[in-house]
Amino acid sequence: MSETTDTAAPAATVKDPAGRPKRRPAGSDTLYKSVLYGASGLFALVCIGFIWGVVSPSIPAWKASGLSIIYGTTWDPSSGTFGAFPLILGTVETTAIALFLAIPIGIGTALTIVHLLPRRVKIPVSSAVELLAAVPSVVYGMFGLVILAPIFSGHVEPWLASLTGGHFPFSGTPEGISVLLAGVVLFVMVLPTIVALSRDVIDTVPHDQIEGALSVGASRWQMLYRVVLPGARTGIVGAVTLATARALGETIAVAMVIGGNPKLANSLFSPGSTLAATIATEFQGSTTQELAYLAALAVILMAITISVNSAGRRIIRRSSVKGALL
Amino acid sequence: MTTTSSVADLPADPILERRALIQSTARRTLARRTFVSRLMLGLCGLAMVLAIVPLVWVMVALISRGLRWWDATFFTQPPGIPTIADPNNIGGVANAIVGSLVIDALAVLFAVPVGIIAGLMLSESDNPFANGLRSTAEVMTGLPSILLGVFAWQFIVIRLNLGFSGIAGSFALAVLMVPVIMKASETALRTVPHSIKEAGLALGARQSVVSRRIIVPTALPGLITAVLLATARAVGETAPLLLVIGASQVITWNPFQPMAALPLSIYQPFLNTPYPAQRDQAWGTALFLVVVVLFLNLGSRLLAAFIRRERR
Numbered sequence: 001m002s003e004t005t006d007t008a009a010p011a012a013t014v015k016d017p018a019g020r021p022k023r024r025p026a027g028s029d030t031l032y033k034s035v036l037y038g039a040s041g042l043f044a045l046v047c048i049g050f051i052w053g054v055v056s057p058s059i060p061a062w063k064a065s066g067l068s069i070i071y072g073t074t075w076d077p078s079s080g081t082f083g084a085f086p087l088i089l090g091t092v093e094t095t096a097i098a099l100f101l102a103i104p105i106g107i108g109t110a111l112t113i114v115h116l117l118p119r120r121v122k123i124p125v126s127s128a129v130e131l132l133a134a135v136p137s138v139v140y141g142m143f144g145l146v147i148l149a150p151i152f153s154g155h156v157e158p159w160l161a162s163l164t165g166g167h168f169p170f171s172g173t174p175e176g177i178s179v180l181l182a183g184v185v186l187f188v189m190v191l192p193t194i195v196a197l198s199r200d201v202i203d204t205v206p207h208d209q210i211e212g213a214l215s216v217g218a219s220r221w222q223m224l225y226r227v228v229l230p231g232a233r234t235g236i237v238g239a240v241t242l243a244t245a246r247a248l249g250e251t252i253a254v255a256m257v258i259g260g261n262p263k264l265a266n267s268l269f270s271p272g273s274t275l276a277a278t279i280a281t282e283f284q285g286s287t288t289q290e291l292a293y294l295a296a297l298a299v300i301l302m303a304i305t306i307s308v309n310s311a312g313r314r315i316i317r318r319s320s321v322k323g324a325l326l
Numbered sequence: 327m328t329t330t331s332s333v334a335d336l337p338a339d340p341i342l343e344r345r346a347l348i349q350s351t352a353r354r355t356l357a358r359r360t361f362v363s364r365l366m367l368g369l370c371g372l373a374m375v376l377a378i379v380p381l382v383w384v385m386v387a388l389i390s391r392g393l394r395w396w397d398a399t400f401f402t403q404p405p406g407i408p409t410i411a412d413p414n415n416i417g418g419v420a421n422a423i424v425g426s427l428v429i430d431a432l433a434v435l436f437a438v439p440v441g442i443i444a445g446l447m448l449s450e451s452d453n454p455f456a457n458g459l460r461s462t463a464e465v466m467t468g469l470p471s472i473l474l475g476v477f478a479w480q481f482i483v484i485r486l487n488l489g490f491s492g493i494a495g496s497f498a499l500a501v502l503m504v505p506v507i508m509k510a511s512e513t514a515l516r517t518v519p520h521s522i523k524e525a526g527l528a529l530g531a532r533q534s535v536v537s538r539r540i541i542v543p544t545a546l547p548g549l550i551t552a553v554l555l556a557t558a559r560a561v562g563e564t565a566p567l568l569l570v571i572g573a574s575q576v577i578t579w580n581p582f583q584p585m586a587a588l589p590l591s592i593y594q595p596f597l598n599t600p601y602p603a604q605r606d607q608a609w610g611t612a613l614f615l616v617v618v619v620l621f622l623n624l625g626s627r628l629l630a631a632f633i634r635r636e637r638r
Contacts (some may be wrong), residue, residue, distance in 0.1 A: 046501055053480040116367060301472075
């Protein structure tokens with residue numbers, strides 16, 4: 001066996017019998033290169049196609065209404081009025097509620113996982129939080145609608161109303177299905193993003209700094225607040241930005257619990273709607289004209305999420321570069 | 327003895343004075359700092375409990391409300407047509423199981439080769455094209471999935487005129503998966519040590535042979551994790567499918583027909599059905615979907631760990 005290969009191999013390279021193509025030297029692998037760049041180029045083409053696929057169906061809408069799509073305050077397809085401002089506001093409101101809850105709870109959880117838990121339970125706890133991200137969003141929507149909505153209308157919303165005496169922002173009848181509930185469901189959905197990413201950056205704060213703080217007599221909280229959090233600040237900001245992008249674009253869970261009411265309201269108890277939820281719920285059975293306006297909503301959503309997302313990536317990259325230099 | 331008296335004679339040392347001040351302040355504030363510390367650490371622990379509660383609550387709700395729907399009808403029959411006389415004739419979700427299977431399998435088929443090869447390209451190159459593609463992939467992973475539905479609708483349903491069909495859903499999910507696979511497999515492929523790549527090249531192997539025989543096999547556990555995690559994400563997606571697959575009520579294996587899918591079968595009963603049994607059954611469907619997703623999720627980690635151990 002070894003004898004035959006020993007004699008055959010030099011013969012093959014030198015004489016190149018049977019018309020086999022001569023072995024090219026390493027590095028001139030044209031087929032390999034073209035497969036690599038072909039697949040990558042295909043993906044690049046799809047990305048360009050994606051922008052085209054979202055923008056092109058919206059062109060009739062922009063031509064007909066111009067920027068009034070963005071600042072118009074009435075969204076009423078039946079009368080042909082398309083102003084997305086209430087939807088943009090609803091998107092921002094739900095995201096703000098989600099972040100208001102998720103930032104303190106997420107960072108607190110991340111600090112607990114990295115610095116307070118005993119080593120043995122660290123991994124189970126952090127995988128449990130990561131599993132939250134694996135649950136499909138439609139399941140959260142159903143959970144919010146069937147289980148949380150009655151609790152909100154019966155207990156949570158009356159309690160919040162009693163806090164402000166029934167005034168802004170907790171006025172009106174507690175209905176359960178509301179902007180507030182959508183925000184709370186979103187909070188659960190963005191929590192794993194914030195926990196996982198900030199846990200990773202909190203873990204990179206150098207140990208000598210932490211031990212230095214403790215050795216000069218700082219309490220554990222002082223150590224976390226004065227050393228760990230400032231050290232991880234950029235990364236945490238990046239994590240929050242990515243969570244924001246996720247909350248802005250979440251569709252089905254929000255569509256199920258927000259009530260689909262594209263009107264301006266001054267209470268978080270009233271049903272509302274978001275850009276993504278409106279696209280999902282109104283898409284089926286809508287006229288060609290309305291489809292163009294829904295595509296215009298998609299363009300607005302795309303612009304918002306791309307900018308938030310790339311800002312977040314930039315921040316995270318900067319923080320990791322810094323961490324590497326330290 | 328003489329030294330201590332001479333120190334006492336000297337003017338006070340500013341460093342010692344400062345140290346004494348620090349020590350007295352520290353002593354004075356110790357109780358307050360300990361209290362604040364305990365309080366804040368307690369709040370951090372409370373935050374962690376609050377973060378765990380939703381997972382447990384959702385799981386308990388799914389199991390307690392969903393498990394009783396799992397029977398032969400549920401897995402083998404398409405949805406029935408309930409009437410006022412027979413409101414519980416809701417059938418099963420076999421159409422959604424078949425639909426999800428076909429749509430997700432095709433999506434994996436489209437996305438895996440492109441994703442892994444593009445990941446290989448990213449891991450080997452450092453040119454402007456690769457860097458631009460990397461940033462694009464990062465932005466694509468963060469895009470709302472509903473936008474991919476709009477894209478698939480415009481491209482497959484309208485332009486290619488294939489109509490509302492399973493294949494349009496597969497396309498949307500594949501576009502969703504490719505950047506995820508690309509980024510994760512780039513990371514996995516970059517962990518292959520340079521020394522063994524160079525050993526291959528030094529033996530006269532071409533780059534293609536090195537990639538196929540050395541780099542990809544070495545990084546295989548990471549690649550499997552990447553694919554399974556991307557699949558787990560795609561299986562649970564509702565929004566893009568809602569716009570393009572047409573939500574059929576019959577069992578069909580033909581991806582060019584309108585199809586059903588598990589996430590859609592959970593969503594639809596909450597739209598407008600007058601039959602509460604359909605909404606209740608959605609818990610059974612949701613439990614099944616979550617089991618599939620968690621299986622893919624945990625399975626990917628376990629499988630990768632298993633392969634790694636076998637190699638040792």
